[in-house]
Amino acid sequence: MAEPQLQPAADAAAPAAAVDIQAIATAAAMAAATAAKEATKGLIEDLRGGRDGDKDKDKVGLPSWEVDPQHADAIVEPWPGASYTVPADMIELVKRGMRPPLIWLTIEALVGAEDGETRKPLTFPLNNKQQERVNEAYRKDNFLPRGPTHQALQVLASICRAVGPPTNDNDKNHAVLLEDMHLGLMTRVTDTHWPVWRRYIKQALDAMWTKREPGVGMSFDIGKINETLVRKAERQCGKPPGHV
Numbered sequence: 001m002a003e004p005q006l007q008p009a010a011d012a013a014a015p016a017a018a019v020d021i022q023a024i025a026t027a028a029a030m031a032a033a034t035a036a037k038e039a040t041k042g043l044i045e046d047l048r049g050g051r052d053g054d055k056d057k058d059k060v061g062l063p064s065w066e067v068d069p070q071h072a073d074a075i076v077e078p079w080p081g082a083s084y085t086v087p088a089d090m091i092e093l094v095k096r097g098m099r100p101p102l103i104w105l106t107i108e109a110l111v112g113a114e115d116g117e118t119r120k121p122l123t124f125p126l127n128n129k130q131q132e133r134v135n136e137a138y139r140k141d142n143f144l145p146r147g148p149t150h151q152a153l154q155v156l157a158s159i160c161r162a163v164g165p166p167t168n169d170n171d172k173n174h175a176v177l178l179e180d181m182h183l184g185l186m187t188r189v190t191d192t193h194w195p196v197w198r199r200y201i202k203q204a205l206d207a208m209w210t211k212r213e214p215g216v217g218m219s220f221d222i223g224k225i226n227e228t229l230v231r232k233a234e235r236q237c238g239k240p241p242g243h244v
Helices: 007-055 088-095 107-115 128-141 146-163 174-186 194-208 227-236
Strands: none
Touching: 088 146, 107 146, 146 174, 146 194, 174 194, 194 227
């Protein structure tokens, strides 16, 4: 009895496998092209947003951060009636034009700072070692949960209100705009989408503390959710659009 011929079946499977590999390669190429297209589109949107925002920078008018000399020795409560105060080195950072890392402004950090065990106070002027401590804390902000971030934003607003120059123009008041931004975030942010909004907050705060020429304001209103920044945060986090 003749042996069954299996070779043709194997030969028949080979073209099918080749087709599958080709289909996968084609799909991968299409996905890469789509991603590149979206990245290019995003870059164009970022550039357009900055350009269009510059047209209104005098209208928005938030100047670079300044300190009221009358508040040189201010003692800052994180909120009215708090049983502890903001550490002096955090206030000094703000007075020197630097934004404190949010991880150092949480309730846990403020309470722990009083015992001197959680974090050693910074000394000024900052040397390289101290600056690296600040930079490392900024990096830890990238992993800060939603609740502590909300705490830190309120404390940051309290510091700005205590040591910033008085103004009746809310569009030029860092404390008011921080609280407006915080309120807007609280009404829409969830834990599910927190990585995108955490990135958004970082970008917004970086923009607030960017040094600008006298009389030149920001290119967008920090007190309102900025769609361009949201889209940028979505791309950086690898998330699809739709968080606005």
